Amino acid sequence: MKKSKPDPTTIFTDIGGVLLTNGWDREGRKKAIRHFRLDPEETEERHHLTFDTYESGKISLSEYLKRLVFYTKRNFTEEEFRHFMFDQSKPFPEMLALIRGIKEKYGIKIAVVSNEGRELNDHRIRKFKLGEFVDFFISSCFVHYRKPDADIFKVALDIAQVPAEKVIYLEDRPLFVQVADTLGIRGILHLDFETTRLELAKVGWEVF
Numbered sequence: 480m481k482k483s484k485p486d487p488t489t490i491f492t493d494i495g496g497v498l499l500t501n502g503w504d505r506e507g508r509k510k511a512i513r514h515f516r517l518d519p520e521e522t523e524e525r526h527h528l529t530f531d532t533y534e535s536g537k538i539s540l541s542e543y544l545k546r547l548v549f550y551t552k553r554n555f556t557e558e559e560f561r562h563f564m565f566d567q568s569k570p571f572p573e574m575l576a577l578i579r580g581i582k583e584k585y586g587i588k589i590a591v592v593s594n595e596g597r598e599l600n601d602h603r604i605r606k607f608k609l610g611e612f613v614d615f616f617i618s619s620c621f622v623h624y625r626k627p628d629a630d631i632f633k634v635a636l637d638i639a640q641v642p643a644e645k646v647i648y649l650e651d652r653p654l655f656v657q658v659a660d661t662l663g664i665r666g667i668l669h670l671d672f673e674t675t676r677l678e679l680a681k682v683g684w685e686v687f
Contacts, residue, residue, distance in 0.1 A: 487665070487682060489588040489641045491632075492578065494595065496651035497669045499607060500569045502599045503530075507567035514563060515548070515555060522547065533596040536620035540598040565602050573672040575607070580686035581679065582612045590615040592635045592648070594625045615639055627658045636662070647682060649675060 495501035508526060512519050525547050533543040544557055581587050591613050595603070597620040604610055617635040624631040636643055643663035650656050656666035667678045676687060 486645070487587075487647045488645045489590060489639055490578065490581070490647050490649065491590050491592045491635055491639075491659075491664065492649040493651060493655070493669075494591055494593045494603060494609070497649050498571060498574050498578065498609070499603060500567065500571070502568050502595055502603060503564060504567075507564070510567070511560070511563055515553070515560065517548065525550075530596075531625065534594050534619045535625055536597055536623050540596060543596065561598075565599065565606075568599075568603050568606065570607050571672070574675070577672070577676055577679070577686055579612045581684045584686060585684055587684065588615075588639060588641065589613045590617060590635055590639050592617045592626070592631060594619040596620050626652075626655045629658055629662060632659050632662050632664060636664075647679070 492498065495504070501507070508522065509519075511517065512522055529538070529543060529546045532538050533540065538546075540561065541557065544560060548560060549557055578589060582589050589612055591609065593600070593616075595618050597618075600616075600618050600620055604613075604616065609616075615635070615638050617631060617638060619625040619631065622631060622634050624634065626632075636646070639646075644665075646664045648656065648659045648664050648666045649669050650659070650666060651669045653668055656668050659666050667675060669675050679685075
């Protein structure tokens with residue numbers, strides 16, 4: 480007789496692309512390049528050479544921006560650039576309501592597993608009140624591992640004190656879903672609100 484999968488007790492979710500827009504993606508940088516009249520090629524090259532270090536929690540946002548933008552004199556301040564950068568974050572209200580609703584209705588543990596730099600992460604948690612329904616934040620800047628490193632998922636399992644087979648993972652990047660799957664974590668590739676809502680309803684978590 481085939482053994483049925485255990486009922487899940489926990490959601491692991493990304494932030495950028497699932498609950499909120501990405502914090503500092505290519506589109507955001509394009510806007511900044513146009514707004515502040517930066518050199519596109521040099522800015523992108525500098526970003527790719529140093530952003531992983533920032534997301535891993537090894538340098539501050541100020542250090543990242545000095546490498547990205549303020550390696551030379553500018554006619555705008557770091558504070559102005561930082562404000563513009565933070566302003567790129569927007570919520571996905573339906574997804575936020577869905578995860579909040581599941582938490583409230585079913586008492587499910589919610590853990591964020593995300594690649595984010597500390598200051599941007601702190602801003603997004605505060606501004607969008609993620610701490611009101613998220614139990615654990617396993618952010619790359621806190622644990623010094625970044626997805627797709629499997630160790631970030633291992634740390635998340637340890638912190639949440641839950642076996643992998645009891646976790647549902649919401650993520651918009653197929654590679655990260657595949658890496659989590661190697662640990663026995665069931666992934667739902669997030670495409671949009673409606674498909675994710677239906678997939679979670681199949682698990683037994685129906686809110687809307």
